[in-house]
Amino acid sequence: MKKKKMISVLLTAVMAAGVLSACSTGQSSTQNGDNAPNTSAGGVTTIEFWAAPNPTQQAFWQTMAKDYEAVNSKVKVNVSAMKESPTSEAGIQAAIAAKSAPTMSENINRGFAAQLSDSKALVPLDTLDGFQDIVKSRSMTNTIEPWRFADSHQYVLPIYSNAMLFGWRLDTLKELGYSEPPKTYSEILELTKKLKAKYGDKKFLWAKADLADPTAWKRWFDFYMLYDAASNGNKFIEGDKFTGVDKAGLDVLTFVDSLRKENGLLARQVTDPFENGVGTFVDVGPWTFTTWAEKYPELKYNVNYTLTMPPVPDDVDPADSKTFADTKGLVIYASATKEQQAAAVDFIKWVYSDAKNDAAWFEQTMLPPARDDLTSNEAFTSILDQHPELKPYAENVPNAIPPMDNAKYNDLQTIIGEQAFNKVVKGGITPDAGWANMKKAIESALK
Structure with missing residues (x-):
């Protein structure tokens, strides 16, 4: 969401060097053995999910994790709020440098994702089995297209999109x-x-x-x-x-x-x-x-x-108006093991396989899910009827353009x-x- 103050995402030179060093190896504590969490005990794969430092979002993901674990005993999803000291972006970069990054996190805008992808810290989501299934089942083909990076990869799965x-x-x-x-x-x-x-x-x-x-x-x-x-x-x-x-x-x-x-x-x-x-x-x-x-x-x-x-120049049809997307999404970190990456995709695939989960998100956070069908899917009808001021935001999710993909x-x-x-x-x-x-x-x- 819009911030009251500017968020700085630049680390000191020492920290930046640490990030590049940690990311260039493609390794994590689980692979190096030092301070390694127990990520595959008794046939159960544990993944760490960092939610945005927002109580409603953290509560949503904790509920999703609990419900998912009830139907999949082979995956444990630990949900916690990402640190904000001094900013959430700096906290993520510090974790990468310390080789203690989570498996996945939300709260990532496209510009910050460009910083992380430049240092090879993110998994290109489109290279993972099951990613296209998520895009299709969530009905977000149009909404996600502007998120494609200049290298043709998708590094972020948008969660919500505020079509300003x-x-x-x-x-x-x-x-x-x-x-x-x-x-x-x-x-x-x-x-x-x-x-x-x-x-x-x-x-x-x-x-x-x-x-x-x-x-x-x-x-x-x-x-x-x-x-x-x-x-x-x-x-x-x-x-x-x-x-x-x-x-x-x-x-x-x-x-x-x-x-x-x-x-x-x-x-x-x-x-x-x-x-x-x-x-x-x-x-x-x-x-x-x-x-x-x-x-x-x-x-x-x-x-x-x-x-x-937004209004348009006189030679542009107002019906063709586009706008800026105040939007953030979810990423999977390259330091996660292959088992953790697969488990993360399965978890997200499960969450977005049922529109009622996006409806719960919308109702709890008032942030429009990044979907093409908010105004045509019956799962969202009651929410939009109760909050008619949200309808134009829902209608224009596919017409909203995310931030640039440059570090x-x-x-x-x-x-x-x-x-x-x-x-x-x-x-x-x-x-x-x-x-x-x-x-x-x-x-x-x-x-």
């Missing part, structure tokens, strides 16, 4: 004569002019301090949402190559610059600007609704706010802000110059 949407204040739109949110750039600019004419500096289209903040992860929730929509889901960076579409990038920056010129952006700290009506339009993830229910119970879906996919994703996304997006928001550079500078800097960083 934009929230609109319906009450404000209605006051301006709109019955529904605009969908294209020109329509939004027209709305912004009406908004400013009526409210002046009391209301803005997009009020969010993060627009001017270069912190890497913040680009997932502004630039990437707009870019994915404008480019039909182009991956921007694939492996070590910049593959961005110039026209789409320029369209996004020009749109943001046009909003700035109309005084439609407020890029400074304001307490909950969207919730308090200062902002009209903002990114919204499904985790938001729990907070709103507690702090802003007056906000009602399709009454005073609604949700849409330098933090540095690369910082460049987007520093060289282009943040500067355009502040009026410090033209869209053309910003895109050119950003592209040059990213291509240099990728060498």
Whole structure:
């Protein structure tokens, strides 16, 4: 899920060297013999599963492990929460360096997976027997496709996918004569002019301090949402190559610059600007609704706010809009024995062979499972009926694009802000110059 602060995934040089050394051998404590856990006693294979440091997710996996063991006495699944000191990513890398990595873990985004796969710490899941059975039985063929890495392998099985949407204040739109949110750039600019004419500096289209903040992860929730929509889901960076579409990038920056010129952006700290009506339009993830229910119970879906996919340039069909996927998944570590790897696949295959398990996940975590059939599978009907605000997220899981597969994703996304997006928001550079500078800097960083 979205973090309140930036997660650093870089270790010190000493730790990084340790990781590379540990991973290059392809060995673990089970193979070296030192501090080796009893992984195959009495014909039982023991696997270690590190769940995300989130109580609801840990509880889900503990239940799955217990139920699985009831039907498979040959596998023992030990579920524990991954350490967060100083971050979960650093904890995983430290465990790899110490040759004490688990068999498998969740809570892995595609960028961090690129770091691990670069050092040969992960098993390419598509090389394991049974993996394609998981993809088929879980009905996730479309959803998992954008997760394919530049080397054509799949290193991560996505567990959940938050197809990031934009929230609109319906009450404000209605006051301006709109019955529904605009969908294209020109329509939004027209709305912004009406908004400013009526409210002046009391209301803005997009009020969010993060627009001017270069912190890497913040680009997932502004630039990437707009870019994915404008480019039909182009991956921007694939492996070590910049593959961005110039026209789409320029369209996004020009749109943001046009909003700035109309005084439609407020890029400074304001307490909950969207919730308090200062902002009209903002990114919204499904985790938001729990907070709103507690702090802003007056906000009602399709009454005073609604949700849409990102807007698109005028020459793009809004029906083709794509968006950023705030998403994490599951990996199997290369240090696990072949027996443990096979047991891990069997466990996951069992979990995802029945949609009721994904339904239990959805109900407990409010994180949409990474499936193509959330709105057509009856297992999820009651959840979506009880929480209609989750329906547009469920509908767009197949239209959401995960983070880049490059180990330098933090540095690369910082460049987007520093060289282009943040500067355009502040009026410090033209869209053309910003895109050119950003592209040059990213291509240099990728060498």
